[in-house]
Amino acid sequence: MNLEQMGQAARAAAYTLADTPTRAKNDALLAMAEALEASTAAILAANARDLDAARAAGINEAMLDRLMLNPARLKAIADDVRSVVRLPDPVGAELDSRVLENGMRLSRRRVPLGVVGVIYEARPNVTIDIAALCLKTGNASILRGGRETFHTNQELVKVIQQALAVSRLPAGCVQYIGEPGREWVSGLLRLDKYVDMIIPRGGPGLHQLCKEQSTIPVIIGGFGISHTFVDDSADLVRAIEVIDNAKTHRPSACNALDTLLVHRAVAAELLPRLSERMAAKGVELVADEEALALLQSGAAKVRPAAEGDFDTEWLSLTLGVKLVADVDEALAHLRDYNASHSDAILTNRLASAERFINGAPSAAVYVNASTRFTDGAQFGLGAEVAVSTQKLHARGPMGLEELTSYKWIGQADYLIRQ
Amino acid sequence: MNLEQMGQAARAAAYTLADTPTRAKNDALLAMAEALEASTAAILAANARDLDAARAAGINEAMLDRLMLNPARLKAIADDVRSVVRLPDPVGAELDSRVLENGMRLSRRRVPLGVVGVIYEARPNVTIDIAALCLKTGNASILRGGRETFHTNQELVKVIQQALAVSRLPAGCVQYIGEPGREWVSGLLRLDKYVDMIIPRGGPGLHQLCKEQSTIPVIIGGFGISHTFVDDSADLVRAIEVIDNAKTHRPSACNALDTLLVHRAVAAELLPRLSERMAAKGVELVADEEALALLQSGAAKVRPAAEGDFDTEWLSLTLGVKLVADVDEALAHLRDYNASHSDAILTNRLASAERFINGAPSAAVYVNASTRFTDGAQFGLGAEVAVSTQKLHARGPMGLEELTSYKWIGQADYLIRQ
Secondary structure: OOOHHHHHHHHHHHHHHOOOOHHHHHHHHHHHHHHHHHHHHHHHHHHHHHHHHHOOOOHHHHHHHHHHHOHHHHHHHHHHHHHHOOOOOOOEEEEEEOEEEEEEOEEEEEEEEEEEEEEEEEEEEHHHHHHHHHHHHOOEEEEOOHHHHHHHHHHHHHHHHHHHHHHHOOHHHHOOOOOOOHHHHHHHHHOOOOEEEEEOOOOOHHHHHHHHOOOOEEOOOOOOOOOOEEEOOOHHHHHHHHHHHHHHOOOOOOOOOEEEEEEHHHHHHHHHHHHHHHHOOOEEEEOOOOHHHHHHOOOEEEEEOOOHHOOOOOOOOOOEEOOOOOOOHHHHHHHOOOOOOOOEEEEEHHHHHHHHHHOOOOOEEEEEHHHOOOOOOOOOOOOOOEEEEEOOOOOOOOOOOHHHHHEEEEEEOOOOOO | HHHHHHHHHHHHHHHHHHHHHHHHHHHHHHHHHHHHHHOOHHHHHHHHHHHHHHHOOOOOHHHHHHHOOHHHHHHOOOOOOOHHHOOOOOOOOOEEEEOOOOOEEEEEEEEEOOOOEEEEEEEEEHHHHHHHEEEEEEEOOEEOOOOHHHHHHHHHHHHHHHHHHHHHOHHHHEEOOOOOOHHHHHHHHHOOOOEEEEEEEOOEEEEHHHHHHHOOEEEOOOOEEEEEEOOOOOHHHHHHHHHHHHHHHOOOOOOOOOEEEEHHHHHHHHHHHHHHHHHHHHOEEOOOHHHHHHHOOOOOOEEEEOOOOHOOOOOOOOOOOOOOHHHHHHHHHHHHHOOOOOOEEEEEOHHHHHHHHHHOOOEEEEEEEOOOHHOOOOOOOOOEHHHHHOOOOOOOEEEEHHEEEEEEEEEEEEEEEO
């Protein structure tokens, strides 16, 4: 099939899905979970081929681990699908309803978006994850995975198609672009006649490509420098625990702490102790001139910050440190250095907390908490489609509701406009 | 100023506006309304220059009328600004708030989008209208009007700047790109570092340009073929009133009826009468083969539909007519012919109404009402920023809330993630 045909099939399937009751969608998801487990051998064999190819291409261990499936991981993926079954279906809810002066009952009803295009890299669990979330919300999906997981994805798509077939849902509900070649990505990004939203799940390069080329609305997200500002009123003993957690709990996560901003009045007290803790956790510090000497009195490895360091999302055991005069200077730093994801203030002063909440340009702003909480599961959304750092449609962790739109419904008695 | 500088100024102003209380924003709006009336002579003189240039360029009367300002129209524009003052400010509202199991209070708070870029044609009232709506919602705006209104807009922008100055708000709150040249439009569309949303207000060509070139999210809207389907259970006498209203109340509007779909079972009864009514209203009918003979028995001017007629948004006293077998065939027609704006069913049967509501791919779906109701004022939104036909962020008439985003706020007691 070419892209035009895939678009047509997706659009037709989306019309069917929009009118499919929750129970039928859930039955298809349960069938998918079962088929995943029943196909374990075939999926793992395909995955082994991908892993061999990746090793031959000299891909590093961290990446290999992301590609790798085993029975336990497959079981976890199937269980995730069963969790999606248990989530409430957002489609059909009435958002608001009122009677206008002219007697028309006007309401807004939640409906699926239609067709969602997803472009992603590496992790094969995304294939099942996104297919399941789209199916639950009545959206058709067109998936394009990375070439590193080509064989695995082929098997996963077979499983999805089996589940759709036994559930009598159209094959167009979930389609996969298996052909290599960037032109398929470019083509998908311009399929605005059929596709309502593009979700890129991958690095900044992929997001930039989508932003540049897409004629379809794109959800941009997953990046941004994360900051924590320690106010002069903060409890410094507990502040160190929060900083430690934000930096070292999972350094490769996009909500891990990148830059620590410290109120100058408490720097002499905080930084030597912080240096000890960071040394114990193997964190290297990258400090501005003022912070440098204070940190060097502790045991941590410290180097002076160079151009670009405060613009860096480390994704590793490195932490930028900078002194500021007050909350306003901290906010100015956030604005200058691309804060858009997760940022925190540690303070015991109400006015500082309010000022930071209002002034931070971030999708998620924390008072006295680790930045690591920005996550669909942590927020109780049940599922996470993506983490948006743009301001339209959805911001921060996106759950099922963010895969829907609404339509206006006006009901009356042969009403004409005066 | 170049675009980069304008973007920086807008971003800085947006930070100020995000923290400006409602009363200060309202004071600036009232100052704007007063300055508009005080500057009537200068604005009308500038408008006269634009009208002279337009006449010299041979622009038609309808377009000249759209360009033209007079004291009454200026007064109306100033009064519209005063109406915006009276609307509730959506910024700051808490959308939801709950305490997570770990003790964190998590809420979402409504915030301005930031910087809104607006590209528009002709009507000079858009300059004031959009500037006022953006200011009310705490957004900075960068405006680019059409060259037909160059002089008028220069004066209007002076008025806006006066109002900002007396209200001690930054000049960057509302900026206007006065320079000619398409490169300024292209540049604005790629200013994603500073601009959060693009709203095109103009014809399909402008929307297509924005969709193609913008790296910033664009609100697409204002077009789409509007349909009305007359079911076999409809009250035909009252149906004719609704069809007449939808077609002739304001034929140039985007929610005016384009194509009438008629259930075959009632065509012989409805169409001759419809033909009489349309003849009386000067509407030309464009009919498929089956409808043609039935319509020709009435007095209306009728021609057979040709390729593309059912794809045409008439914006004039022309109406397409086609017979269908049932509500499903009507829905299939809607899907094939770009229904995305406003569509109606006229029926007395509940099941047909529900089927049409669920199946129509439109932003606004009506049961027994004229399609002419799709409008911010009719819907009671207080103001209309645009009518979106896309499904992300906003669909249908957009009010003040659709000029906002939200941020997540997590408050806790030095909480770390387990």
